[in-house]
Amino acid sequence: MAIKERRARERAEREQLIVRAARELAEAEGWDAVTTRRLAERIEYSQPVLYSHFSGKDAIVAAVAVEGCAELAALLRAAAADVTDPREAFAAVARAYLAFAEANPALYDAIFTLPSTLPFGTPEAPAPLHAAFAAIAEPAARSAKAAGHDPGGYTELAWSALHGMVTLARNGRLRPDLDQPRIDAFTAVF
Amino acid sequence: MAIKERRARERAEREQLIVRAARELAEAEGWDAVTTRRLAERIEYSQPVLYSHFSGKDAIVAAVAVEGCAELAALLRAAAADVTDPREAFAAVARAYLAFAEANPALYDAIFTLPSTLPFGTPEAPAPLHAAFAAIAEPAARSAKAAGHDPGGYTELAWSALHGMVTLARNGRLRPDLDQPRIDAFTAVF
């Protein structure tokens, strides 16, 4: 019985080892550099071992994304925790979101940009996905209401603006000297 | 001399054939399906012929993107052509932009989403790139000014919101039932 538990523990540790290796390699060199061979080497197993834990490379990326969602949710909640004004709270959430994306580009891509097998927006989605979305949507909705707007469209528009800023800036399509004016415009609007 | 011209003409036609094949295949099946083998088969040449026209697959995608920029620019200019009110003109541009993205997902990705070798935002960028960006930025700036905002940050924020809406919606991260409220919110803000 103790053997079964040790085995399960080792298995879980190895799974986490794979997810961590993928994440670190992606942040260091981009997702293109995350190959099954490099992951296998990094965890000191052979390639097929990856497949005893995950259905494929996509599933590894999805696991990294789920981990990232949990962290993002926690970060956004913390950003808004001591702010009572809804608009100020959402401004704080927005700044935290942008900072997260800047600090964790590969994680951000895994969650929001890369093709994904994760069931976003469905009831079956893992809890961290719900948590991350709620951590954006709830402060956004409160801010919209405080400004007299209908929260539905505004919430999604605000998130779209954040996401657009992240992705266009990263692709070199936005002017770096307009970073602050852009964020100021964002907080003025939303 | 006439032989030289015929050769140049044939070469240009073949180059255009490659770009068209890539574009059609991408729109039909996504960029993942655009492989050098499939392109070569489709234009009825062997693979290495692609490399006598383009430095690599990236360059083919870039050529598609440049073509798409020209079309987008023309479309956006046409959308705003008969609208005198700056805010209405930009609303029309926004709708045209969203419609373009929806009608041409692969083209949109080639321009705005995929890693690119194109020198966006530099003086050396091909004219269609400048034209497409100007066709977004100029109406946006006029709309911002008409509303009493500083155009710099607002212009880029507006574009970020559009781009965010396109990409998040495509990835299934936005609610389809909020499509219209989201666009209404956009035009109310920008």
Added chain:
DNA sequence: GTCGAATGTCTAGCGCTGCTAGGATTTCGT
């Protein structure tokens, strides 16, 4: 028309990718 040079196109193959089949090794229970 013939021939050689120039130009263009091809086959074959490289290194790399994600993934799998089946064999080899290790662990566990008796």
Added chain:
DNA sequence: ACGAAATCCTAGCAGCGCTAGACATTCGAC
């Protein structure tokens, strides 16, 4: 110690972007 179960591995598949050098075609000169 032995056999079964679990785990891990090697080797290899099909596919990817790209390249070297061989082969084929076209062109210009005679």
